[in-house]
Structures are given as structure tokens and as C-alpha cells.
Amino acid sequence: MSILEIQNLSFRYSNNQSWIVRNFSFAADAGDIVAVIGESGSGKTTFLYLLCGVIPKVIKGHFSGKIKVMNENIENLSLPQIAPKLSLMMQETELQLSFPSVEQELAFAPENLKLAPSEIENRVDDALTLLQIKSLRYEETATLSFGQKKLVAFASVLTLSPQIFLLDEPTSGLSTHYIQQIANVIQTSSQAGKTIFIANPTTNLLEISNKTIDLNKL
Ligand SMILES: Nc1ncnc2c1ncn2[C@@H]1O[C@H](COP(=O)(O)OP(=O)(O)O)[C@@H](O)[C@H]1O
Ligand SMILES: [Mg+2]
Structure with missing residues (x-):
């Protein structure tokens, strides 16, 4: 059984737009790092929205096909049920960032999962430690740099501890130092058996990916 199975997926926003994907099938396993590539406007963001159910649950269009996560069709799950599996x-x-402080931002998702306070504390602590941003914990989000905000957004995915990470341009516009920090955490997560999709991976991330989906060709 694959972690994620895409079966005959087709989607376009409307009749007068071209297909983003057409009759597309794909499987991803634990540990896979999947590069989602294609030029601007080819549908990378749309593809990630399809994987996590935002399309067709929130954003509508012509949708057909099936997406199964650990053998469960995500059509049968609500968005709050999907988020801890695919975030x-x-x-x-x-x-993405909606709270005044970094700590509030990171605690929000695990609080929603109704985890015990000690577990929430652990998850926030682990995410900050992994990304080497413990010093940002009590900072106001609005005062952070572009790169620091990206790391905090990534940390908030980590606190959900999902099986599948969907990262939309996680390193675009970042300095090599931050890119390397993110690449390290992606690699560690892959080794721990997580499955990671990366839209528009920059060079370092492309190097660690083992599968590719090219939306120019779909
Ligand atoms: N909500 C929407 N409604 C209609 N068309 C959209 C919507 N969102 C994106 N598009 C169009 O779908 C195509 C793919 O967009 P997108 O997924 O954002 O591409 P990428 O992430 O590769 O740049 C583009 O032509 C874009 O204009
Ligand atoms: Mg995009």
C-alpha cells in the first residue's frame, strides 16, 4: 500500500481554461521527496490544493478522480480531518501566519488537535529546535524577516506532525543559509518516513528529491 495514491485525477477551473492535470495517476511512499515542477502558471499550487482537498472542497472547478491517503479517500474527510494527515x-x-506571536502561531494547530498541554509544548519545542529558530519563540511575527517567516510557516506544519508535507515554494527568495536549514529538516523528515511534496524546489531541494511531477507535461 502506498502512502498516497492519485487515481485518474483531472482538474480545470473552468471550461475555457486548460486542464491542470488530466487523467493523472501517481503513487508516493513513505520517505519519498517529490519535486513538483513546471513554469509559473502551470498549476503547481493548484496541484497541492488538489492533494489536500482544498480543491474541490473550497475552491470549485471540474474535478474527477480519486486521492487516497493511507488507503482512505480524502473526499470522505473534512478539511480539519485532512490537515493532520496532509498539511x-x-x-x-x-x-498562512495569523497570530501575533510565533509561539501562538505554532501552538494553534496542536491545540486544535486537542493534544495535552505537555505534548503541545513538546511539539512546539521540537519544531523550533529542528529548524534552529528557538530564539524566535517569543517574537512578534510581524517583526520577522521574510526568511524567518518562511521558517515559522514550515515549523507550523511540523507541529501537526502530518504523514505528508505539502510545501509550496518553501525556499523561494531565501538565502542559502535558510535553504540549507529547510533542506536538512526535509531530509530528516524523509528519513523518519514522512512523504514530502515540494512545489518549485530550488537547487538544494531538487538534489534531495527522488521523484518528479512535471506539470508542463501533464
Ligand atoms: N481560483 C482560480 N480560479 C481560476 N483560475 C485559477 C485560480 N487559481 C489559479 N488559477 C489559474 O490556474 C493556473 C495555474 O495556477 P497556479 O496553480 O497558481 O500555478 P503555479 O503555482 O504553477 O504558478 C494559472 O493559469 C492561474 O491563473
Ligand atoms: Mg504557485
Whole structure:
């Protein structure tokens, strides 16, 4: 059994737009790092929205096919049920970050999972430690640099501890130092059996990926 199975997936926003994917099938296993590539406007973000159910649950269009996570069709799950299995780091970091402080931002998702306070504390601590940003814990999110915000957005995915990470341009616009920090955590997560999709991976991330989905060709 694969961790994620895409079966005959087709999607376009409307009749007068071209297909983003058409009759596309794919399987990903534990530990896979999947590079989702294609030029701007080819549908990378759309593809990640399909994987986590935002399309068609929130954003509508012409959708058909099946996406199964650990053998469960995500069509039968609500978005709050999907998030702890497949969680998305959005391309627009500003849209993702919604709390005044870094600590509040990171505690929010595990609080929603109704985890015990000690477990929430552990998850926040682990995420900050892994990404080497413990010093940002009590900072106001608004005062952070672009790169620091990206790391915090990634940390908030880690606190959910999902099986599958969907990272939309996680390193675009970042300095090599931050890119390397993110690449290290992706590699560690892969070794721990997580499955990671990366839209528009920069060089370091492309090097560690073992599968590719090229949306120019779909
Ligand atoms: N909500 C939407 N409604 C209609 N068209 C959209 C919507 N979102 C994106 N598109 C279009 O779908 C195509 C793919 O967009 P997107 O997935 O953002 O590509 P990428 O992430 O590869 O740059 C583009 O032509 C874009 O204009
Ligand atoms: Mg995009």
C-alpha cells in the first residue's frame, strides 16, 4: 500500500481554461521527496490544493478522480480531518501566519488537535529546535524577516506532525543559509518516513528529491 495514491485525477477551473492535470495517476511512499515542477502558471499550487482537498472542497472547478491517503479517500474527510494527515505550507506566507506571536502561531494547530498541554509544548519545542529558530519563540511575527517567516510557516506544519508535507515554494527568495536549514529538516523528515511534496524546489531541494511531477507535461 502506498502512502498516497492519485487515481485518474483531472482538474480545470473552468471550461475555457486548460486542464491542470488530466487523467493523472501517481503513487508516493513513505520517505519519498517529490519535486513538483513546471513554469509559473502551470498549476503547481493548484496541484497541492488538489492533494489536500482544498480543491474541490473550497475552491470549485471540474474535478474527477480519486486521492487516497493511507488507503482512505480524502473526499470522505473534512478539511480539519485532512490537515493532520496532509498539511500545507502555503506559497504566500502572509496568508498562512495569523497570530501575533510565533509561539501562538505554532501552538494553534496542536491545540486544535486537542493534544495535552505537555505534548503541545513538546511539539512546539521540537519544531523550533529542528529548524534552529528557538530564539524566535517569543517574537512578534510581524517583526520577522521574510526568511524567518518562511521558517515559522514550515515549523507550523511540523507541529501537526502530518504523514505528508505539502510545501509550496518553501525556499523561494531565501538565502542559502535558510535553504540549507529547510533542506536538512526535509531530509530528516524523509528519513523518519514522512512523504514530502515540494512545489518549485530550488537547487538544494531538487538534489534531495527522488521523484518528479512535471506539470508542463501533464
Ligand atoms: N481560483 C482560480 N480560479 C481560476 N483560475 C485559477 C485560480 N487559481 C489559479 N488559477 C489559474 O490556474 C493556473 C495555474 O495556477 P497556479 O496553480 O497558481 O500555478 P503555479 O503555482 O504553477 O504558478 C494559472 O493559469 C492561474 O491563473
Ligand atoms: Mg504557485
